[in-house]
Amino acid sequence: MARVRLENITKRYGDETAVDDISLEVEDGEFVTFVGPSGCGKSTTMETVAGLTEPTEGRVYIGDDDVTGLAPKDRGVAMVFQNIALFPHMDVYENISFGLRLRKYDDEEVRRRVEEAADIVQLEGMLDRMPAEMSGGQQQRVGIARAIVRNPDVFLMDEPLANLDAKLRVHMRTELQRLHRELDATVIYVTHDQAEAMTMSNRIAVLNDGKLQQIAPPLVCYNEPTNLFVAGFIGSPSMNFVEGTLVEGGLETNNFTIGLDPGRLSGVSIGDDVTLGVRPEDVHLTQYADSLAAPTDPIDARTDVLEPMGDEVFVYLLLSEAAEGSMDQDPATSPNQLLMSVTPDTEIEANEDVDVVLDRSKIHLFDTATGDALLHGLTDRSEREPGTTPTEADS
């Protein structure tokens, strides 16, 4: 096992910059997920680690060695692919052992290692099957066994679960976590699915437009996103954003005002545009908000659409009459809508006038112009300035 270090990795295709100056370090035995929307450069970044893509600038280190110019086979990496990429004309045994046989290991050694790998991913008794005779989940296990068998320093997984159905994906998620623990392996995992990233990783690296936005443990990304992009990308459903203006004594938006001391925000001054972010679970009906230590003043709203999910209900709130007729707008970005999550036993109906409050300790403020986070939590007690928590992006 080994750590992986990327130093100022940039990859350009003609005029297109796919990866823009990414530096990060993955510790020995760590599970790090690259997450971001499609086209954000996460796969390209991984390919520079695998050696399938040569970076235009920057260096890749595995362990203490600079591997930037080395062929994939000389890097001690193994990869699991989105399309699984089993060789259809070979049976499972031949697929798993292909890399070993190329390296001319003796037959007994090959058989021992293949059986061991098959054992780890629970493929016993299936070694003589052809890939076409197996289910998607079994095929992906073969893909993983093919990686394990080579005993690599680093596992690279490029959306390995993307082609599996939803139920199997959740199951394989836990399998991969178990595998990570068993092998004590360094894993770099690429996905566009933030739920996968949240559940499996030691740390998440959020990418957008080829740039590293934040690299931090999942809950830090969730609770203290460094900017608007991370705040909107991590968490499902997405965080509510309400644009406002900083005034004397608070933040004024179209429909409500939040009291705060503008002096606590560095980098912005009175009159600047500031975006308020609050997650759906931190919006509460006033009558259920007694337990909140620091609620905001009540905000008038009308319920629009209810989405019962079983364990919770999503309530779309309209903050003003103007919001009606703009139903097609994403509530996360519409200034006059809020998404609220309530428990299923809450008495609430569509088209009902309600009062809601926001949990001040869970309010995030962002500089609208730059997107950078200004403050996480408006209460004095739990107030946390961004930058005071150690994140990889800052160091």
Place this chain on the structure above:
Amino acid sequence: MTTHDTTETTESAVDPSEEGIDWQTKLRYFLNSDFVRSSPYWGIPFIIMGIAVYGGIGYNLAISFTDYAGIARPSFSSLDLEMYRRALADESFRAAAFQNFVLLVGFTSISLGLGLFLAVLLDYGIRYKETIQTIYLLPMALSFVVTAQLWLWMYSPGNGVLNIFVTALGFDSIDWLGDPRIALAAVIFALVWQFSGYAMVVFLAGLQSLPDDQFEAAKVDGASTTKTYVRIIVPQLKQASVGAAVVLMLFALKAFDFLYAITGNYRPPNGTDILATLMVREAFQYGQWAYGAAIATMLLLLSLAVIAPYLIFQHRQGSL
């Protein structure tokens, strides 16, 4: 209504759907059935195909059992296998069959090999792929007679371009098509020139349908480019290879027009006679209709033998 009365008395004994309805009703049902109503659509091609193809094959087979020759009318009074016996005993038939076999194996395997090689080169990423693809396919667009004429000129013993090179290098000029030892090889070379582009396009389509992941997986596993193609990629082109091979082999069996043009009409070709040219010569030059028909029948059986493995392969794949 008397018929109705009689049927009624026997109704209990027989199936009512068969016997209980009079023949006019049955006829009306029959005329209204999908089978009859759709007949103008399938009937016309069915009849044309039946007469032109299967009728022709049948008549050819019938003639091959007679002694039909010259300008007399064929007599179907005594049918036997004499013509087939004659063919198998005929030295020129055996030579033609052997040369046909050499042409079939040589032409097919060289075209496939060259086509695969070109396809792999293209797939590996030579730029201007579109142009190159067109260049290799262009020979296919030419008529065989044109190709044959071109090669006839190039192979010309006096002033052909090949002999200009040969003599410039200090060798004696070679009679490419006149020398029985090399004539067949020269013909195969010309045919490969025309058909390797076809094989290449078939293989290229197969190669391009393989996902990039396969290449990347092999690369991460440590396979060199050569090993990747030999062990991973080419084995997956089985389907494409079989399809291309069948087309090429069938062409090799009946490459009549090319040889007819390149060796000059009915002149007995020197070392390049194949079953198709022999058949045409026997029939249309010597008037040996029955003998020609027997050769044609054997050629048909050989063609079917070539297709049969392909059909079985397709059937096993579940696409037939």
